[in-house]
Amino acid sequence: MNGVHDMGGMQGLGPIEPEAEGQVFHHPWEGRVHALSLASPTRSNIDAGRHQRELIPGATYLTMTYYEKWFRSLGDRLLQQGHLTREELTSGRPDPDLPRATPRLVADAVEATLGRSGSYVRKTSAPQIFQPGQSVRARNIHPNGHTRLPRYVRGRLGLIVRMNGAHVFPDSHAHGHGEDPRPLYTVQFRARELWGSQASARDSVFLDLWEPYLEPA
Amino acid sequence: MALRVKALESLMVEKGLVDQAALDAIVDHFEHKVGPRNGARVVARAWTDPAYKARLMENATAAIAELGYSGGQGDHMVVVENTHDIHNLVVCTLCSCYPWPVLGLPPVWYKSAPYRSRAVIDPRGVLRDFNVALSDEIEVRVWDSTAEIRYLVLPQRPAGTEHLDEEALAALVTRDGMIGTAQL
Numbered sequence: 263m264n265g266v267h268d269m270g271g272m273q274g275l276g277p278i279e280p281e282a283e284g285q286v287f288h289h290p291w292e293g294r295v296h297a298l299s300l301a302s303p304t305r306s307n308i309d310a311g312r313h314q315r316e317l318i319p320g321a322t323y324l325t326m327t328y329y330e331k332w333f334r335s336l337g338d339r340l341l342q343q344g345h346l347t348r349e350e351l352t353s354g355r356p357d358p359d360l361p362r363a364t365p366r367l368v369a370d371a372v373e374a375t376l377g378r379s380g381s382y383v384r385k386t387s388a389p390q391i392f393q394p395g396q397s398v399r400a401r402n403i404h405p406n407g408h409t410r411l412p413r414y415v416r417g418r419l420g421l422i423v424r425m426n427g428a429h430v431f432p433d434s435h436a437h438g439h440g441e442d443p444r445p446l447y448t449v450q451f452r453a454r455e456l457w458g459s460q461a462s463a464r465d466s467v468f469l470d471l472w473e474p475y476l477e478p479a
Numbered sequence: 480m481a482l483r484v485k486a487l488e489s490l491m492v493e494k495g496l497v498d499q500a501a502l503d504a505i506v507d508h509f510e511h512k513v514g515p516r517n518g519a520r521v522v523a524r525a526w527t528d529p530a531y532k533a534r535l536m537e538n539a540t541a542a543i544a545e546l547g548y549s550g551g552q553g554d555h556m557v558v559v560e561n562t563h564d565i566h567n568l569v570v571c572t573l574c575s576c577y578p579w580p581v582l583g584l585p586p587v588w589y590k591s592a593p594y595r596s597r598a599v600i601d602p603r604g605v606l607r608d609f610n611v612a613l614s615d616e617i618e619v620r621v622w623d624s625t626a627e628i629r630y631l632v633l634p635q636r637p638a639g640t641e642h643l644d645e646e647a648l649a650a651l652v653t654r655d656g657m658i659g660t661a662q663l
Contacts, residue, residue: 270572270623272596278608279593281586283654286510288587291484296584297505298488301497312574328575328590333484345496354486362495369500376508377580379540379549382627410625412572414599426555429626446626453619457600464618467599470626 263406264413266320271414271456292329299332300376301367304339309436313408314339384443386428390473392447396422397479400449400471408436411475415467418455419479423468424448431472445473514583517548518631519652521581523645525558526636536560539631543581553580553629559622560633561659566613568606568659569622569630570598576624578631582657589658599623609660632659 269275287293299305314335315323323331340346350357367375392398402417403409410432426446434442449471453461491497521543525532535542539556543549556578559567571577572595577585588594597605602619606612613619622630634656640648655661 268573269592269596270570270598271600272592273600275592275596277593278588278591278597278605280609280655280660281588283515283586286514286584287506289481291481293506293510294484294488294502296509297502298484298491298497300505301501302491303496315574324592328587330480333480333487337487340491340496346490346494350490350494351487354490356490356493360494364495365498365501367501368498369504372501372504372508373512376505376512377550379544379554379580380551381554383555410573412623412625414572426626426628432626446628448628461600462603462615462619464615465602465620466618467621467623469623470628472626 263316263408264404265316266323267316268413270412295329295333295336299336301365302336302340303345303363303366304336304343307435307438309408309430309432310438311335311339312432313436316408382429383427384430384441386443386445388428388445390425390428390445392422392425392445392473392476392478394422394425398422398447398449398476399479400451401475401477403475405433407433409433409475411471412469414456415449415451415469415471418451420449420451420455420469420476422447423450426470429472431474433472433474446470447473447476449476509579509584513548513550513579513581515581515652515654515657516649517546517583518578518581518654518657519649520546520645521548521558521631522633522652522657523649525633526648527645532633535633543631548580550580552576553578555626555628556581556631557628558631558633559620561635561662563635564616565618565620566606566659566662567620567622567630567632568598568602569624569632570595571624572596572599573625576627576629578629581631582654586654606660609655611660611662632657634661634663637663
């Protein structure tokens, strides 16, 4: 969806405020939101979690801090998936008539779980259409749902520079329609193709794009 | 916010949705176990061990795991190397994708609208904001993390450091150097 989260290329959003290394969370509650989100049963689908944050209305999204967005989307996902009822969330008290769940992550397993790399690569029998060195155009598409094709490359010419195997396709997975793995390519776009003559002729932007985002050029 | 978060945490614990001690362990992990010192060790090893650097450029996920760093948001790592002619800069315009096992959690500016919006359209201006002045002759490559591949910049080894060992070199490597918003 063409939400405000898709902000690559926007101007006038304020100054960048550099920050020293070292402080991870700026308030203790931010660390709790981070931990709750990772431990929550809703964490199993990272694409759905991203889409949940994109669904925050644009004007609100821009005024919220990062962990305010995480907190809001965590509550929304818990309600949607039936882990909590609206009454429980409002009152803060568990409904005594509902069964108690079992946490998916216990303390002893945290280090092993967080240190375990997963993989988004899947086997697929479908052949890859494009090869490194081939010119492609990012499709001019505007899906209503979740997508990882930013607006600023749509319709633009690029070059396939790397093939990354077939990866879980977020446009499907975020909506509970299965992993639907598709070939994932690293695509180089010249800065002038994206931004015109104001950009340096030397510069490029590289994106990792799934095959359905691309067409032959 | 603190009270609202506390209320949700208590509710989730009482419902059996999360384990309180696990939450403490997760916070501890991100405050003490991961962070840019991990990435700095990867960089220093690459500077001092050509065979390691070759493995790192060929299969970064495996080479980084050799040093004991792995996990979520580092599942598919790619290292991009700064040279005399090329400067790399990493961003996630759509959200906040960042290589947690080697850099920890991102700084606020990395997740915020001003950086996410400008890094792709005006990388040289962004770099000037970080006091990095690049010659027009240098090629800037911006990596927008749109999939589950996470990028780590391998900065250039500073001149005059030939006498330093790996540990001393690692101390020179900064978080921003590995995002690409600093030169060392």
